[in-house]
Amino acid sequence: MLKQYSFEKTAVQTFPDNVSLAMRTENLQVFYGANHAMHDADLGFPKNQITALIGASGSGKSTYLRSLNRMNDNIATVTGKIWYHGVDINEPNVNIYEIRRHIGMVFQRPNPFAKSIRENIVYALKANGIKGKAELEERVETSLKGAALWDEVKDSLDKSALALSGGQQQRLCIARSIAMEPDVLLLDEPCSALDPISTVKVEETLLELQKKYSIIIVTHNMQQAARVSSQCAFFHLGHVMEYTPTATMFSNPQIPVTQDYISGSFG
């Protein structure tokens, strides 16, 4: 039996006006048909920081994350507001392709295309109308460097991406996303399919990337959340229960449900 926790008692931080936010959601709710998978999420994501979303399986982390760049279109009904540069991008008439250019996403399973390493990166650029050969070359190099993959693949850019190791594939997926020069990078458990060494590499990459991008990462690994994130949100059964600076969350959780989850005595 799962212990019952009150959804009334939450501890969700808001940010003062002088903190500039990359994105913010207001009353975000998500429904899969009749399944109310996300209730009233009000979260702000500070610029150039890493925010971790943690919580048990099925608590709605992916559901929330996928709503942020409208990947839930045609899959779920998303209500509420998603503020990005002062625009509510949850309105039906915004250009979702443009949104996804600025808000990139990396998935749990490394999912490079069955194309060469170079083609994987060039694909998205071409799809967005970037054509010049020199510019493409340059973006391939900078994005691979940004994802800390350049040194490992610079001599084999025309090899199939599927020949890379899982960790390299995932960094290629990150490179592919940052080649578009987005503002925000969403990552859904990017390390869950990786070994510890590849995980460290990806984490180092993220810490480096936060200088340029605002990052939101879903993770099941609490050490990982502690290592990389500045802010941490705890999800429980479709509710955001606690959102505090990571240091606070792990040393001094505010409410019982978070305490139990972090100490491992959940449920």
Next chain:
Amino acid sequence: MEQTNFQLKKQDAQSHEWDARLHRATRATRKDWIGRGISYLCIGVIILVVASMLWFITSKGIATFTQNHVSLWKFLSGTNWAPDQGNIGALPMIVGSFAVTFAAAIVATPFAVGTAIFMTEISPNKGRKVLQPVIELLVGIPSVVYGFIGLAVVVPFMRHLVGGSGFGIISATFVLFVMVLPTITTMTVDSLRAVPRHYKEASLALGATRWQTVSRVILRSATPGILTAVIFGMARAFGEALAVQMVIGNAAIMPKNLISPASTLTSQLTTGIGDTIDGTLPNNALWSLALILLLMSLFFNALVRFIAKRGQLKNGR
């Protein structure tokens, strides 16, 4: 020491007992044997039937060259087909077969791929509920019905449209187009559905449009499957006898255009098979046509395997 020895002996005796128990036949092992025996028997029979068919067609097919001393080159390049008079030029039928096959495949493929994209990407619900049953129905219609419709509708229509008799390659192409369309469509649908979902998600998350995703990711990764579908369609068109025979006009002459009567390997076979005597040149010549059909179907098979292998390499599996 003594004691160890004793123990060893006891163990030996025990393991002997186990040895016997674990090796003896039981109901379960006997059932295994029977099952295996039956399946080997079936496989053996099938292999025997296939092998003797291959041998039969081949030996009959090459008799034209070994017994009647027709040169292979003349057979393949000659344009005069009159076996009664000893003229065995099969080129008109070869050309006819390839012409209708390629024409039907070229016309059908865009329709098939378009329909398949509609069924998988644009409107999966309608695709499953409306189009799928329609296509399955089309697959099940016997070819004589297609031929009959061709004869009753297509041929008069062509006669009206372009003059002449209405029989010819273009009518055959049209009938074959309708016949291979469902084959190519269903197999293309399968290969589109088999494209991993995460390719699509990755592409959309990069800001690619739905159309870009379909054309550059989904179609590309499904290409080996689509090629296979087209080849199966071509194999069906190449081997179709009855429907083609009913609309092509069956004139064993080099086709000069698309609207004059022509013939294919299959239509010539079905037309000629009744009037020849076993062992004579006209009969052997027909077997040679059959041999070409057999070789072509082997070729189509090899092509499909080759594509499957290449596809696996490309996808790094």
